Amino acid sequence: MSKTIPLASYLFTRLRQLGVGAVHGEPGDYSLRALDFIRPAGLRWIGNCNELNAGYAADGYARVKGMSALCTTYGVGELSAINAVAGSYAEYSPVVHIVGCPARKVYASNRLVHHALEVGNMRVYADMYARITAAQANLTDARTAPDMIDRVLEECRVQSRPVYIELPSDMAEAQVDGSRLSEPLHVEPSANDQVLEGAVVEDTLNRIYSSQRPYILVDGLVRPDGIVDEVNELARVTGFPTLAITFGGGIINGSLENYHGVHAGKFGSLDHTPYTDSADLALLFGPLLSDTNTQGWSAVPKEDITISFRRNSIDIGATSHELQIKSFMRSLLSKLDPSKISSKKPNPPLASPRDLLKSLSPPDPSAPIDQDTFYLRLSPFFRPNDIIICANGTSRVGGRDFILPPGAKLISSGVWFSIGYTLPAAQGVAVAQREALEAGQSPGRMILFEGDGSFQATAQELSTIIRYRLDVTIFIVNNDGYTTERLIHGLHEEYNDLAPWRYLEAPRFFGAPEDGSYAVETHDVKNWGQLLQVLESESFGDGKGLKMVNVRMGREDVTKNFKAALVLAGEQLLAELK
Amino acid sequence: MSKTIPLASYLFTRLRQLGVGAVHGEPGDYSLRALDFIRPAGLRWIGNCNELNAGYAADGYARVKGMSALCTTYGVGELSAINAVAGSYAEYSPVVHIVGCPARKVYASNRLVHHALEVGNMRVYADMYARITAAQANLTDARTAPDMIDRVLEECRVQSRPVYIELPSDMAEAQVDGSRLSEPLHVEPSANDQVLEGAVVEDTLNRIYSSQRPYILVDGLVRPDGIVDEVNELARVTGFPTLAITFGGGIINGSLENYHGVHAGKFGSLDHTPYTDSADLALLFGPLLSDTNTQGWSAVPKEDITISFRRNSIDIGATSHELQIKSFMRSLLSKLDPSKISSKKPNPPLASPRDLLKSLSPPDPSAPIDQDTFYLRLSPFFRPNDIIICANGTSRVGGRDFILPPGAKLISSGVWFSIGYTLPAAQGVAVAQREALEAGQSPGRMILFEGDGSFQATAQELSTIIRYRLDVTIFIVNNDGYTTERLIHGLHEEYNDLAPWRYLEAPRFFGAPEDGSYAVETHDVKNWGQLLQVLESESFGDGKGLKMVNVRMGREDVTKNFKAALVLAGEQLLAELK
Structure with a gap:
């Protein structure tokens, strides 16, 4: 040719x-x-x-x-x-x-x-x-x-x-x-030095076998590093207590018994620090350890107990070994002998968001929707293979408590946190899902949790979703302003206010057809009764076309423990925690 | 202190x-x-x-x-x-x-x-x-x-x-x-070398006096250069035929008899090239000579007849003199003796957009609105001190034909041409006008001519206009897509299409109050009769609050002579014209 x-x-x-x-x-x-x-x-x-x-x-x-x-x-x-x-x-x-x-x-x-x-x-x-x-x-x-x-x-x-x-x-x-x-392109990483890889695998295995209080800590770069399956396999085989850092939420199969959700230091809905502070081994995967992702590094284990598994290096304590992670993980898993593990299950056992959800009584239908339980109560709505995107601010923080079914994926930001990113990102994801559908696969739904401030920044991409007839479900977490910023500084200042849009008129304004060729469903909810009714409706649950729910929430409402982190951020002290 | x-x-x-x-x-x-x-x-x-x-x-x-x-x-x-x-x-x-x-x-x-x-x-x-x-x-x-x-x-x-x-x-x-x-800041430019300034003033005056076929050519940097009044004064005192380059439209008082509108080479509604091509002196002020601003430099005079008046230099032919323009212009005007001018009025006389407007018969009320006459017919709508902004594409080109009353200002782009710039820019201008009003001045109206593609890029700033209760009149020049791009390349390609927004629902969606505290007026027009009715209405003309007109125009309609420039641009030949 x-x-x-x-x-x-x-x-x-x-x-x-x-x-x-x-x-x-x-x-x-x-x-x-x-x-x-x-x-x-x-x-x-x-x-x-x-x-x-x-x-x-x-x-x-x-x-x-x-x-x-x-x-x-x-x-x-x-x-x-x-x-x-x-x-x-x-x-x-x-x-x-x-x-x-x-x-x-x-x-x-x-x-x-x-x-x-x-x-x-x-x-x-x-x-x-x-x-x-x-x-x-x-x-x-x-x-x-x-x-x-x-x-x-x-x-x-x-x-x-x-x-x-x-x-x-x-x-x-x-x-x-x-x-x-x-001629195909060369997209495989270079091969590892086999002697080095073997030595580091052995060192890692010895630490895994001898540890008494180990845990696995999963951050969001595991996905671009291409080792989602490998890390899940390691968590499953070792049975080690497994936690995520916020950006790494949704990577570990939510039904794995030893997965205990997101570790947010003392600022999460669950406090895992009694275990992590006394751990003797932390296996840290895909780290992107920004202040915001780790609550001022309070979720980051001490270096001397940590093995960091990065894209191009395995760092044992302060010693860095240049190794490609994918090949390393395959080698590690193939040599791992679970019978040599000496650690026992944590005692007292670690809690998980599943326990939090179970402990909740059904909400009062007329009560306002609160940040503390909104995300937990949303979890039963998710289905396998759904892709869920959380905007910066309260959604990203609340999304830590999501309990995800197998194959579901969570997308949020780990260091960039650009306001407005998520609506267009959801549009891009929905195109990828459309392609999967056309290829005969069964993609889940695209579900977006979007703040009102974030929506305003890039709202016109709703018209792109409509124009290409994409399937997107959007929860507007409407707290009437930049709530996260408010709690950092300027609680009642006008610079944290927003214009009062009529959000649910967006589909019409942005050109949604009214001839039935594309399904659009909108809902305005301000209490639990209204929200649950929407969530239980069959047409809403199918995820087809555009679904929009305007979820009205308190102007200054954030999850209880997160508030403390925002106060520290406001005092410019978060970065000094560790 | x-x-x-x-x-x-x-x-x-x-x-x-x-x-x-x-x-x-x-x-x-x-x-x-x-x-x-x-x-x-x-x-x-x-x-x-x-x-x-x-x-x-x-x-x-x-x-x-x-x-x-x-x-x-x-x-x-x-x-x-x-x-x-x-x-x-x-x-x-x-x-x-x-x-x-x-x-x-x-x-x-x-x-x-x-x-x-x-x-x-x-x-x-x-x-x-x-x-x-x-x-x-x-x-x-x-x-x-x-x-x-x-x-x-x-x-x-x-x-x-x-x-x-x-x-x-x-x-x-x-x-x-x-x-x-x-202590006040030092914001005055450094003083000119008096000997140099004097010599260049004299050289310039001699050329002004001896020229037989001179013209003044005004580009858009005259405004940031701070010499709008001086250039107007020079045009008035010399009586020289005066033209603008597109970016410089609206700088010269539109009622000045020797102002003949925008010179766009052979691509404008008027063709001034018979005069300019045989001129012996061109006084060029505030040049920003991009390809698009000058139609492939076809509106740029030959260097050997040109004196370019720039912010920090006066260039006579190929010789550049480092001089601050403001002080230079004051000196030039104070020494100018109109009785020494030897040139006569052009014969045949140069036409102006005023002549074009006069030559138009009243439109058929049921006829569609066309690019060739839309901008001309809009001119009587303008009032002194109005600020008019034209978006890239057909509006900027059409706006060449505007006939502006004294004190009116035209804003468009000269080299940057970023789509979406104009709606937020109009919001910024409206804030400046609000301040002028508060200071007891009498600002005109803020009138925006905005393409549909441009509007979609930055539409949410309409909510900022509403939020701060600003006064803005918007004509959406709605030609169903990127018309300028279509005519350059890809006339019927999907990449030049846009989503079909319901533009006039924007005020409601973006939160316009409905309690009468802020006036909103919208109109959908597709023929001359409907447009003229809107233009003649008193409430529309007052410019208070938000006025929006969705002006439906032909999908492939551009002014006749501009089409030729777009064909050349599509063939990548515009930049070779000169």
Whole structure:
């Protein structure tokens, strides 16, 4: 096979080969010609309302599919999206950002073209992107372009981080060697040094066998690290008490008996510190240990009892070993002999959110909905394979108490915490689910818990959900303002207020059809009776079309123990806890 | 006077001294403490729905008031706004961007805090901002902070470009020397070398006197350069044929007889090239000569007949003289002797949009509204001191034909052309007008011409307009998609389509009160009869509260001559015209 094909066709075909089924973005005149090649390559175009939102959507899609594509235009488009892509970098979400750039001759001409910052400074945006992407390619030469594409796509997958591709408008149709497409890309991490791997596996096993008070602690990078199954298997086989850090919620199968939910130091609904503070071994997976994710590092075990399992290293105490985690985990699990484990089940036993839920009496139907029990009581609503997204603030904190069925997935932020991220991310996830459905799989529902402030930041992507007839269930956690900020500082200050939108009119405003071709269901609830009625309704539960519930909650209501963390944050003391 | 005051108080007081009356932004926990000092300093807080929109709003406000303030939070906030601030840099809009950053000890700690990209890389955003701002200050020391603030504010004013201030959260309340506040800032440009100025004035005058076919060409930087009055005076005194480049529309008093509207090469409603191509002198003011602003530089005069009057230089042909424009213009006008001018009025006379308007017969009331005459026919609706904003695409192009009354101002983009900019910018302008009203002045109305695609990008700022009860009139130029992009490439491609919003439901959705405390008026028009009825209605014309007109126009309709430019752009040939 030796044929030439258009460069844009090469790029999109490579993306398709890596499992990407959709390109998110917004058109611009520098990118229009490239867009022509999306559909012929077997991909879908998802036109968002703006580029920041497209970046968020691509991030959400990538967290489910393992890679996604974002296409914007030079300058204005790529800069609008930069906050989303930086977040993808910080949280290891593999997004391929393709930027339609001016034709090559323009770069050489020293003339001022639209979207340029100033004459003679055309690559300033590429310089910025070099700081927040794992690899970059500037496709100015048809002979080298395919190789550059292959290299950045490989880096995207291997590092699980965004990459940046500049595609000049006169290059989209440039003819390149298409025969390379039959050679698969190299997306496997490099092999481990077998001697080193063997030694570290043995050391790890010895610590597992000899520990008297061990625990497994799971953070959110386990997912991009690709070891969700392995960590679940380790938890199951060892029977070790297993906890998550907030960002790692939903990774461990919620029905595993030795999974005790999220560890939030003394700021969670459950206090696991009596056990963790006296533990002699902590197996920490996929750590992204930000202040907010760990409540000022109060959920982080002491280094001398910790083995940290990271993407490219296993750190035993202060000693770091350069090893690829996936291969290491396979080796560890294959050599693990559970009969050698000496630790016993904790005594007293550790509680779990399941116990909390059981201890609740049915709510008074006329009582207001409270943060302390809302998330617990929501848990029976979840079904296998559902994907649940929690916005920053009260939802992310409340979501710690979710009890998830097998295959369900929880998405939230671990360090980036950009307000407005979650609605577009839900749209991206819903596209991934649509693709799964089309491929004959049985994806669960897309369920979003969204704050009112967060919704306002990126609300127009509801129209993208409607436009592409996606299936999304949204709970607006409506507490009339930036409640988390209020409790940090400025409880009654106007800067923490929001405009009083009529949230449930959103579907109509954003163009939902009224001919029955797409189901839209909205509910306004302010007490437990109303909420439970919605949750129990069959049509609401099917997750088809757009479901929106405006859940009115107290303006200053946060879960009891979380309030203490916010007070510390307000006094700028959270970061000093540990 | 020797008293200490909180640093944030110092900063906001300085802004107040420079005429800033409002701070746009979104709260974040790193910035909350600083926000407490806004109101006590006599400023207003305008809480936008997201930071990009806040940046656009601040830009709009700055174009009217000569300076504005934007406050965001570290990382996520400032990166969300970066596209707006880069646009302010490219188009000389003086925005002071204050970023609430983590406490100083966090920078030293090498720990991962929320909104940080990664450990050990805390100042990556500041590095990015250094590329798109004229001056930067990192306020880590109470002793030097006031001086740093003074220096960047001076640069903001003197360069008329955005500046960047990092305010660590533990510094907002740091005590600083407040006595400096009684010393005014130095915001005057440095004085010109009198010998040089005199020589260049004389050279310029000689060229003015001896020219047989001169013209004045006005671009949009005349406004930030602060010489609107001087350029108007020159046009009046010389009587020279005066034209604008698109970005410079609305700077010259529309009732001046020798003002002939916008020169768009062969792509405008009027063709002035028979005169300009044979001219022997072009006096070019405030040039920002991007491809789009000049139709591929076809509206740019040849260098050898041109004197370019820039902010910091007067360029006669290829020779550049370093001179401050304001002082130069005063000197030029004081020495100009109109009796020495030798040129005559052009023969045949140059036409103007006024002639075009006169030549139109009244429209058929049942005929659809067309791009070719919509903007011309709108002109009688305008009143003195109105501020009119035109979005990118068909509105900006159509707006070339506006005939503006005295004191009216037109805002559009000259090189940045970021979609979605204009609705938030209109909100910012409306705040500036509110302040003018409060100061006893008589501002005109804020009238926005907004495309449907543009509206979708930043629609939520309509809620900010409603929340603060601002007065804004909006014409949605609704052509069902990205019409300009369609005509460049992909006429019927889905990537140029938009979701079909129900635009006029926006006020209700975004929370407009229905108790009569704020007037909202909406109209759906698809033919001339309906449009004229709205325009003639008294309540619509008063400009109070929110007026929205959904103007339905043809999906592929653009002004006749503009279509040719779009075809060239689609063939990537526009940039080769000259």
